[in-house]
Amino acid sequence: MNKSSTMDNKIKSGKDVLDDFFAEIYNIPNADKKTVDALVDLYSQGKLSDKNLQNSMDEIVQKESKQTEKEDE
Secondary structure, three states, rough: OOHHHHHHOOOOOOOHHHHHHHHHHHHHHOOOOHHHHHHHHHHOOOOOHHHHHHHHHHHHHHHHHHHHHHHOO
């Protein structure tokens, strides 16, 4: 095996994999933009955790629920 080809096929770190994922997340077909925005914001702030993600999703659901109620009036 050639040393240069080994160097070219460097194994990515977990952070590199996540950075790549979050760089491409907006290209996922049919992804909900509000959900993607929340994920990207939490990740970029270094605050992506179960609790913070759940709180963000709850906020989105509450906002959409209020919007639906206003539209029904």
